[in-house]
Amino acid sequence: MRLEKPDRVEPHHAVLENPKFSSLGVVFKKLFKLKINTVVLLYRRLRLETPTLHLYLLPNDPSIIKAVNDREVNSKKIEKPPVTLKPLTIGSQVSLNAPKDVTVCPEEMTFQYLDAEKLQQYLELSAEQMQDKFTFCLMNTGTKEIVWKAHLKKGELISEEMDSPVLHPAQGPQPPNSSNMHFIERHREALIQRTTPVEPVLDRLHGSVLTHEQYQKITAKETNPEKMRELYRLVPSWDLRCKNMLYEALMAKIPHLVKDLEGR
Structure with a gap:
């Protein structure tokens, strides 16, 4: 790079007449890999x-x-x-x-x-x-x-x-459950409609429950319900540990929603 002296300076711009620019800069940019x-x-x-x-x-x-x-x-x-x-x-x-x-x-x-x-x-x-x-x-x-x-x-x-002991599928913290269904399955529709924002919950699951590709696919959805529906498409393939981790993520990021649903 070099500085060029302008031919004249206007209030809002400078004028450089008949500039002699070299095309070598383009060539160097193509060849040079940092x-x-x-x-x-x-x-x-x-x-x-x-x-x-x-x-x-x-x-x-x-x-x-x-x-x-x-x-x-x-x-x-x-x-x-x-x-x-x-x-x-x-x-x-x-x-x-x-x-x-x-x-x-x-x-x-x-x-x-x-x-x-x-x-x-x-x-x-x-x-x-x-x-x-x-x-x-x-x-x-x-x-x-x-x-x-x-x-x-x-x-x-x-x-x-x-x-930090390993949590086997049948171990670890268990969410309150008054039926045979897990909390996240029991309240599927409510969690899809009312979980907001979704990203902090996904951040907690990234790397442990969700792969990088799954995380990107979910976050690419435009609305919170669409993101939660995409997340729920993975639930049938999860074991109890993964479901518990989603429950824990919801408790950490949206505790008021979890407590409201548990009270029903």
Whole structure:
């Protein structure tokens, strides 16, 4: 960039006659790809029977890292070397090379630089059974280069559960229930019509009950009733733990509505 001296200055604008602009700027913008220093954060979800991890690939930006730490309040951070082996360009496709007994969803993701206020994408890893130790690598899908590598021991997933025990489907806090139906099933229609706002409730469920894709699909609906109907489409596939977590989210965010319905 360079400063040009205007030919004349008017009250509301400046005039530059016969400017000599170069088209090289456009060429450089096409060719130049900014490399961003990146970090990997790994969290173990608590209160889940199946060992489940969230893996974030983020710009090394303190505000974004803090936002993720705040969001993963129901998780325990697994300390691994966070800095990637090399910077990444925005738009790079990455995938996780993990053992066969580990399920990774989604299989790939695109490295992005999102504002701290936005939801950050992550890879979810889960394993019903796992080895005593395994290694997984984050790879650049295009170049096949290893971006980040870590060793994880089985003890890092199953130890220290005393601080937050697993809730089995038949355990945990039970909502008041005067019939065989769960609270959220008994008051389906009322909750669809009267839950407002819906987003704080969804935020509590994101990552534990709702996947990132499900969360985005629900929040894309225009009205609160439409969002709740979309949420209720998932209820038949839920176990008791998930239903209890929805009840707890409603109690935390809209307690007056829950108490009103319980009094009926």
